[in-house]
Amino acid sequence: MTPNAASASSAPSRRDSPSRRSFLASTAVAAAAVAGGMPLLTACGSSDSGTGGGSSGGKGEKKLLPSYVASNVVVPDIPSKNGSPIGFTGKLDLATLKTSVPKKLGKGGKVTIMSPFWGSPPKSDNDYYKTMNDMIGVDVVWQNQDGNTYDQKLGAVLASSDVPDVVVVPSWNMGGKIPTAIISKFADLGPYLSGEAVKDYPNLAAIPTDAWQRCIIGGKLRGLPMPSSYVTSMVPLYRKDIFDKEGYQVPRSADEFMSLAKEITNAKAKRWACLDMKWTAFQMFGVLSGSEKALGWNLVDGKLINRIETQEYLEALEWARKLFAAGYVHPDAMMGKSAPDPGPKFAAGEFLIYPNNISQWWGRTAEQAVQNPQFKIWGMDIFGHDGGDPRLWAEQPAGIFAFINKKASQSVIRDALAVANVTAAPYGTKEYMATNYGVQGADYTVKNGVPVKTTQGNNEVMNAYVMVASPAPTIAHPDFPDVAKAQVEWQQRMGAFTKKSSFYGQMITEPSRYTNLGDNFETLEDDITRGRKKISDMQQAVSDWKSRGGDKLRDWYKKLLDENGTAAG
Template sequence: MTPNSAASAPSRRRFLASTAVAAAAVAGGAPLLTACGGPDSGSRDGTTSGKDAKKLLPAYVAGNVVTPDIPSKNGSAAGFTGKLDLADLRTSVPRKLGKGSRVTVMSPFWGSPPKADNAYYQAMNELIGVDVVWQNQDGNTYDQKLGAVLASSDVPDVVVVPGWNMSGKIPSAVIGKFADLGPYLSGDAVKDYPNLAAIPSDAWQRSIFGGALRGLPMPSSYVTNIVPLYRQDVFEAEGYEVPTSCDAFMALAKDITNARAKRWACLDMKWTAFQAFGVPSGEEKSLGWNETDGKLVHRVETDEYLEALEWTRKLFAAGVVHPDAELGKSSAQDAGPKFAAGEFLIYAQDLSQWWSRTAEQAVQNPEFRIWGMDVFGHDGGDPTLWAKNPATIFAFVNKKAKESVIRDVLAVANVTAAPYGTKEYMATNYGVEGTHYTVEDGVPTKTDQGNIDVMNAYVMIASPAATIAHPDFPEVAKGQVEWQQRMGAFTRKSSFYGMQITEPARWTNLSNDFEQLEDDFVRGRKKMSDVQQAVSDWRSKGGDELRDWYRKLLDENGPAAS
């Protein structure tokens, strides 16, 4: 599991939630499989960074309650590979901080919300000392509900806003409706809430909206979470070698493919191509820009962008891509059965698929082994990878809330941000032992009631630093973390990494058509001249003006990343 990862996957227009939108169940639940894009946010057009931001950040105090088996390195998650022993769980919140306030929380929810008085909600409220009342809203239409609520005078005490919903008037509403938490959290003030103090500073910087610390973040690793996954068992049986360049990949793909036998090498590898050629991230608008030799350049203007698309097109043209991908039927859900059946051996997807595919095949297909390839440089050298933003979901407190309510919200967050291996973490992510989960051979598994009650609730308020733990498949946890560590060594932070940025509304839709154009080009439905013309049109219709706008932003604020 990746307990607090809200990850990005190959279609940033698609969001697939599971029993743990933010905190995937270690064994009983399924991790978040895909994520979304959308503009960054802020109070107005612009951002807060540099010295101004540093004044607002909470002091960072690393937690020492639990020691991970694999410490974070190069931006990776921390890893836990041991069996879970409930008797060894630590206590990270020794005294109840809540003072009994009633706190209403509006949050996106995927699935059927549990009863309001369920045992999970009751147990958490008793643990924290706060009466949290959930106002769950359909996650698939959350943006509509969010807009309506924030436009009204009836705003709940806490509102959860995913980054992909930060569009339209939502960013300005965040500033107008929600409290400045700086007086309670900036600098040493955060030490009253040790688990919040252990959240990395990058995630807090992402929580600055309109010149104030307003959000409680859900941190994530900044290392790319798109992994070229492959059938390790078949590779070993057939003697295939993991490729280390684009040419080697093509040669391998041709060797694997036998259409008559219904075996193809891969699905659409566009996102791996972007990685191999060092194309800046397309996950969020601001991450598409980077200063190169003193000039701000957008990802679609680079030679690498065109080269990556051209290489991907060659894969399709060579017939090594599964026909489903030709038709656009290669989502995470569609891919699973055919990957397990060996119809294709490689695909690029979210890191969480490494565990979820392993878990689903463990009984029915014990020989099945999935692993992650290291991303290769297109020419066989080291890759240049680009950091994704270190937090994507935020909880905000109504600016009309009394101090007592704000303090009680922070008491909730201090519990939900408890690290893996603590009693508070288990309570937040699993509920009540016996009622919501059981532990057998060191592996916690949710009961049927747990899968009803313990779903994307308290984890949405705040989360600990990125963590990966799979007591059922420790080798997978180790593999995932070590993959992040290796890839983190090649990861760069672009000029606007970690900043909350709101682009002017007139350019909101400027880049919307590129993703479809990319997909059409690599499948042979468009020509390179079409792509080049689209880039030229993008410049003339606002891209060059937008560059000037970002240039001014960078000159005034400096880069967020050192």
């Protein structure tokens, strides 16, 4: 099982190939994701002549943050290091589960919650909902909406006068007028959570401070976060069993990878080295993150530089293009986003390497455990293109948020926070098991220390309560503890090479006139890597981007940075 979906943060806007959004839908567990949008706020005087835009960062806003109090209810087997999740590698013993909420904080009121949902919502009187509500002491009434069309529903609801008590908003849905609506429609939680006040809710106090930073919108603490590790979760996954059998060595440079790809590839035998390695190329050449618009900017020698303006960006695309041109990439990858699920052909050994979310390390392992016991997927450490250490860039530390209606009474706000305090319970507690697995016997059973959902559990215990708030990023797989250990240790190693760019940790939306400025770059990237366009076409596109507003956008970001400072440490 994968609490917090292996805790990753990225944006559908630039990560659709290994899409975090589709990952969220397929696993029904939240991973954080962020995308740019329209007017957000005018924090610290950062308005731009009425055209919107702004930042959650502000020099005076640290006082709005909840005091951090680490949880000591459960001690992880692997502590967090270098921004990694915490890890658990032991079996579960239900008899020894801890209690993190010793008394009900809910006062028995009703709280309506609207949230995106992937799948068929269960009946409202199911055992899972009833048990959770009893544990919390709140009558939660779910208004689940189709996650695939959630932005449309969200816009309509926030434009109306009938807003639920709690509304979950993934950052990728914060486009259009949504950020402005967040400021006008949702409550300031500062009186309940800022500073020492958060200690009334110990599980919320144990959420890392960086995640709370993302909840400051419009100069107020407005959201409840789903925290995630800021370390990259995009892993070059490979078939370790075949590598070991054939004697292949894990590469440590761009040239070594190319040589290995040549050694592996035999098109006549239906074996290719890899899928599209663009995301790994960006990592090994040190390209700034493309997962959120603001993360693509960084201050270098007093000037803000965008990722698309760097030499590293062009070099990464050229290297990825060469893989395609040499015939080392599986033909399916030519189809781009319309390519089939890579799982079956990866399992069949048609290709041996592909970059994807770290959650697939466990997911593919579990998928093949019975039918293909020799199968072993593992993650390559990211290397610098020249064989040296990599230079990696931090992702955002939270990307899904729950907001409470500004019109809600104090008792409703307290009840909503009581819900969040239970759903943010750490792994190894009764509250965590109830939130993530439901009712023992009805929704799940435990076999050899491994919780297994029943048919009822698979139908009912889906992405509901986990969307309100979550514990610190956590990875735990009692069924494959070696994978959990490897995942955490991989992020610890990569975290040692991770830097935070200038707008890390801030919730930023650009003025509306810039919203679509970079829309065509991902398509152009893919056209270049597949040989349909040239590097010179990208250079021309960057030049056009500058003249169409990129340079003015740079000035806007620089002013924001000068006024608000940086949250990057």
